[in-house]
Amino acid sequence: MITHFAHLQLQTVSIQGIKHFYHELLRFPISYESEQEIHVQSTAHCTISFIETAEPIAPAHFAFEVPYSVFDEVVNWVEQKPILLLHWDDGRVIDQFKTGKNVYFRDVDGNLLEIIAHPYIPKDILTASGPLHILYLREVGFPVESVINFRENLVELLDFKLDKVSDLFTFAIGGTAHAVIPSTRRKWIPIAMVALPPAMHVTFGSSDVTFIDEVERRLQQKGISYQRKAKGDLHFKIDGYHLSVCLTTFPKEALGRLGLPFSIV
Numbered sequence: 001m002i003t004h005f006a007h008l009q010l011q012t013v014s015i016q017g018i019k020h021f022y023h024e025l026l027r028f029p030i031s032y033e034s035e036q037e038i039h040v041q042s043t044a045h046c047t048i049s050f051i052e053t054a055e056p057i058a059p060a061h062f063a064f065e066v067p068y069s070v071f072d073e074v075v076n077w078v079e080q081k082p083i084l085l086l087h088w089d090d091g092r093v094i095d096q097f098k099t100g101k102n103v104y105f106r107d108v109d110g111n112l113l114e115i116i117a118h119p120y121i122p123k124d125i126l127t128a129s130g131p132l133h134i135l136y137l138r139e140v141g142f143p144v145e146s147v148i149n150f151r152e153n154l155v156e157l158l159d160f161k162l163d164k165v166s167d168l169f170t171f172a173i174g175g176t177a178h179a180v181i182p183s184t185r186r187k188w189i190p191i192a193m194v195a196l197p198p199a200m201h202v203t204f205g206s207s208d209v210t211f212i213d214e215v216e217r218r219l220q221q222k223g224i225s226y227q228r229k230a231k232g233d234l235h236f237k238i239d240g241y242h243l244s245v246c247l248t249t250f251p252k253e254a255l256g257r258l259g260l261p262f263s264i265v
Ligand SMILES: [Fe+2]
Pocket: 061, 062, 063, 114, 139, 180
């Protein structure tokens, strides 16, 4: 099964700007840096990388899960930085919804970031990383023309489970990884931002090589072209999104203890 988002690769128009925002402001450690590329660690198990481009950028959306008990402290910490928390029409920045709470802000390329916390996630199962206390990268947004087609591919290829299913929106979930699938006709909240498909490469982690073998078999069956560079490195493309499954050491046994409603191992 898929355990988590292992790597999110995005484009940037300024490596220096990314370094300033993610490393100097948000304190993400840098794990690789060159003139054209920079990698930062959101957690030990999740890298976010940015490659310089001379093309216009379609902003991505992604969300970090933090322990519910430190959510307010984390938001206060972000508010001390020169970072603008986005607000809803009534002026509030924190949204308290049925299952948790969240805030949104944007990075230097306009990517829409979110910090989210749920009281049902125990705080001592995974190590919280950095001043943001990140447990894992919970969400990555995949705006698509057909929500139905994209979510069916994630279910059939990767055994994802679905939540909040509609023709315009769906969560597809594997382990801690929540693929947010909005229609390109539905805008992102809370600032009604047009959901353009970003140029990105998303790598899902799995701790099970036989699962990766099975995904390869399913890709063959569906006639989707793919590359497999090593036993645990499978790459394919769906609806313009580059996707990979890689073999990782993410603690699979922790998933059952996290109490995620759709990731029972
Ligand atoms: Fe989100």
